[in-house]
Amino acid sequence: MNIDRRQLLGSAAALAGASALSVPAFAADPIKVGSLHDLSGGLDIYGKPMVDALTLAIEEANAAGGLLGRQLQLVNYDTQSSMQLYTQFAQQAALKDKVAVVHGGITSASREVIRPVLDKFKTLYFYNTQYEGGVCDRNQFDTGVTPAQTVEKLVPYAMKKWGKKVYVVAADYNYGQITSQWVKKYVTENGGEVLSIEFFPLDVTNFSSTISKIQAAKPDFVWSALVGGAHISFYRQWAAAGMNKSISMASTTFGVGNEQIVLSPDEANGMLVCYNYFESVKNPVNTAFLEKFHKRFGADYPNVTELAMGTYQGFNLWAEGVKKAESIDRMKVIEALETGISIDAPSGKVTIDPPTHHCILDVHIAEVKDKKFLLLEDFPQQKPADTAAVCDLKKNPNDNQQYVIKF
Amino acid sequence: MDLVALLAIQVLYAIASLALMSVGLAIIFGMMKVINLAHGEFLMLGGYAAIEANRLGLSIWIAMLIVAPIVVGAIGIIVERTIIRWLYGRMVDTMLATWGLSLFLVGLTTAVFGNTTVGLSAPLGSFEIGQYRTSTYTLFVIGVAIVALGGVLAVLRFTRLGLIARGTMQNANMAAALGVNPNRVYSITFGAGAALTGLAGAVIAPVSGVFPTIGAAYVAKSFITVIGGGVSIVTGTTMASTLFGAVNQVATYVTTPVFGEVALLAAAIVLIRMLPQGITGRFFRGSL
Numbered sequence: 001m002n003i004d005r006r007q008l009l010g011s012a013a014a015l016a017g018a019s020a021l022s023v024p025a026f027a028a029d030p031i032k033v034g035s036l037h038d039l040s041g042g043l044d045i046y047g048k049p050m051v052d053a054l055t056l057a058i059e060e061a062n063a064a065g066g067l068l069g070r071q072l073q074l075v076n077y078d079t080q081s082s083m084q085l086y087t088q089f090a091q092q093a094a095l096k097d098k099v100a101v102v103h104g105g106i107t108s109a110s111r112e113v114i115r116p117v118l119d120k121f122k123t124l125y126f127y128n129t130q131y132e133g134g135v136c137d138r139n140q141f142d143t144g145v146t147p148a149q150t151v152e153k154l155v156p157y158a159m160k161k162w163g164k165k166v167y168v169v170a171a172d173y174n175y176g177q178i179t180s181q182w183v184k185k186y187v188t189e190n191g192g193e194v195l196s197i198e199f200f201p202l203d204v205t206n207f208s209s210t211i212s213k214i215q216a217a218k219p220d221f222v223w224s225a226l227v228g229g230a231h232i233s234f235y236r237q238w239a240a241a242g243m244n245k246s247i248s249m250a251s252t253t254f255g256v257g258n259e260q261i262v263l264s265p266d267e268a269n270g271m272l273v274c275y276n277y278f279e280s281v282k283n284p285v286n287t288a289f290l291e292k293f294h295k296r297f298g299a300d301y302p303n304v305t306e307l308a309m310g311t312y313q314g315f316n317l318w319a320e321g322v323k324k325a326e327s328i329d330r331m332k333v334i335e336a337l338e339t340g341i342s343i344d345a346p347s348g349k350v351t352i353d354p355p356t357h358h359c360i361l362d363v364h365i366a367e368v369k370d371k372k373f374l375l376l377e378d379f380p381q382q383k384p385a386d387t388a389a390v391c392d393l394k395k396n397p398n399d400n401q402q403y404v405i406k407f
Numbered sequence: 408m409d410l411v412a413l414l415a416i417q418v419l420y421a422i423a424s425l426a427l428m429s430v431g432l433a434i435i436f437g438m439m440k441v442i443n444l445a446h447g448e449f450l451m452l453g454g455y456a457a458i459e460a461n462r463l464g465l466s467i468w469i470a471m472l473i474v475a476p477i478v479v480g481a482i483g484i485i486v487e488r489t490i491i492r493w494l495y496g497r498m499v500d501t502m503l504a505t506w507g508l509s510l511f512l513v514g515l516t517t518a519v520f521g522n523t524t525v526g527l528s529a530p531l532g533s534f535e536i537g538q539y540r541t542s543t544y545t546l547f548v549i550g551v552a553i554v555a556l557g558g559v560l561a562v563l564r565f566t567r568l569g570l571i572a573r574g575t576m577q578n579a580n581m582a583a584a585l586g587v588n589p590n591r592v593y594s595i596t597f598g599a600g601a602a603l604t605g606l607a608g609a610v611i612a613p614v615s616g617v618f619p620t621i622g623a624a625y626v627a628k629s630f631i632t633v634i635g636g637g638v639s640i641v642t643g644t645t646m647a648s649t650l651f652g653a654v655n656q657v658a659t660y661v662t663t664p665v666f667g668e669v670a671l672l673a674a675a676i677v678l679i680r681m682l683p684q685g686i687t688g689r690f691f692r693g694s695l
Binding site for chain 1: 410414417424525526533538539540541544614615616618621656659660663665667
């Protein structure tokens with residue numbers, strides 16, 4: 001196509017006119033919802049379902065007329081499993097795109113990278129991943145479950161079923177380090193004993209010496225807080241050595257990356273887990289949600305994960321906050337959320353706990369059976385007691401740190 | 408006593424897997440002086456080839472032992488014909504080119520297979536040593552490593568093909584004057600190295616699983632082994648694998664996997680400091 005100078009000037013003028021015209025139309029501009037999730041790199045097995053859930057949540061909100069009469073727009077940044085990009089995109093979301101809220105961050109490491117950035121530039125932040133607990137920051141809401149809600153339930157259940165001696169294997173970064181301390185605390189409180197805790201960098205694939213050490217230690221069961229693709233080989237090598245027939249396993253991470261689908265039933269059956277959401281949770285909201293989800297993303301979508309549901313619920317809590325505040329102003333929304341807003345979510349009732357900015361929600365213990373989760377026991381409306389023991393944002397609204405459990 | 412036997416098997420396994428992973432690289436680096444930074448990706452492709460072939464209904468043994476080497480060997484020949492052959496003698500350029508290739512292969516496999524970990528269940532079940540259990544597949548990997556290294560040795564020493572290959576690597580002009588086509592020999596040698604790497608990737612796949620970026624976990628160890636081993640392909644690889652595999656496995660057992668890796672690297676640094684030409688640069692000179 002040939003464009004002469006006159007045409008170019010003409011179209012430039014038209015563009016300028018169009019952008020000038022758009023200024024008075026500001027009120028109808030969409031509200032921007034920022035999303036910082038890994039859609040490529042090693043962590044995309046976690047990130048993709050989260051963004052799918054957020055996409056669906058926003059489409060639903062728009063179909064229902066949007067918020068405050070405005071449509072919502074998803075502004076998605078692919079952080080590519082790189083901490084550097086988390087900082088960069090968090091700044092871009094806050095300063096350039098001026099989003100109303102940021103949802104995202106997957107690992108605890110990435111959360112601690114963007115939390116100070118979003119604090120500094122006064123952008124509301126929702127962290128929707130199950131994690132080790134303890135973050136106390138008025139600018140942030142945490143919609144995932146923490147150890148007092150899950151580990152505290154699963155430890156006595158597993159000990160009653162299998163015995164008192166536990167061997168812990170965990171990923172070697174803040175999540176695994178802190179979570180394994182919680183496991184130790186609850187095992188000790190229940191009269192048991194942690195024989196050993198072993199940490200593995202995220203790229204370790206050879207677990208043979210650990211498997212012999214576990215055999216030599218003779219625990220009643222093994223607790224796994226392993227993370228990511230490479231660590232799946234632990235479960236394979238465990239099964240290949242025939243160990244899954246004699247020593248059982250419980251986990252705080254298994255299934256979050258759909259490990260139960262990647263592994264064969266022979267390798268994964270019998271594993272105990274404890275989360276807020278499973279597809280098999282029975283209630284009308286969940287049935288309707290799953291129908292919509294599969295209609296949008298295909299009937300063969302493997303599984304709506306814990307993290308995907310955390311994101312879906314996180315968005316809807318924020319939307320309730322905006323409705324109640326009748327504004328997207330950060331402080332007004334925070335104050336509205338701090339009234340203890342509740343939603344009826346697919347996982348059950350989810351309520352913001354005002355002093356901690358964490359959530360009160362249902363948790364369930366489930367067992368892996370033939371690539372699915374079989375629900376065994378329900379614990380309705382669990383409070384984030386771990387964070388509550390150290391964090392009170394009502395008394396200290398300026399508190400801003402992650403508390404770490406100490407024994 | 409049972410524990411000692413179990414540990415011995417695991418040390419042997421660590422040695423065997425290291426040797427298997429490195430022998431393809433040893434051929435490509437040792438004979439052709441090409442630094443193939445896409446070596447880890449060749450291992451990864453071997454894993455995918457076996458898993459896909461198995462998914463399409465082939466038996467796991469055919470998929471691992473036949474399909475994977477053929478597929479990766481063919482990829483190796485294509486790579487040699489299209490990229491490597493323009494860069495012989497230009498070591499830095501080859502490194503850049505194969506690094507680019509490595510990124511390309513990671514991107515391509517991610518696009519095709521997605522970024523989820525896939526894998527096969529290890530066949531053969533497990534066996535007991537006293538009160539301990541371990542996977543029978545471990546013994547199979549040890550067996551494959553012995554056969555692969557023995558095979559390379561036999562080809563190089565006893566066949567005409569091996570003789571021509573060695574001759575061409577020593578003096579390509581002389582070989583050409585004697586009627587050998589060096590380009591073809593390079594091609595076949597590179598293909599053979601790639602095929603062995605594919606075999607290794609396939610055999611390790613049931614143990615470690617496969618995902619597009621897993622090559623990064625292997626490539627450094629393979630290079631350390633090959634450089635530690637020195638010029639002789641089979642002897643060097645065997646000796647260096649034995650040293651590093653044993654150090655790594657024992658240190659891992661006594662402490663943690665992190666210190667196991669540290670011990671391996673420390674051993675490598677000490678070795679290269681004392682023997683800059685690798686083990687076979689000083690001992691067993693002239694062996695294959």
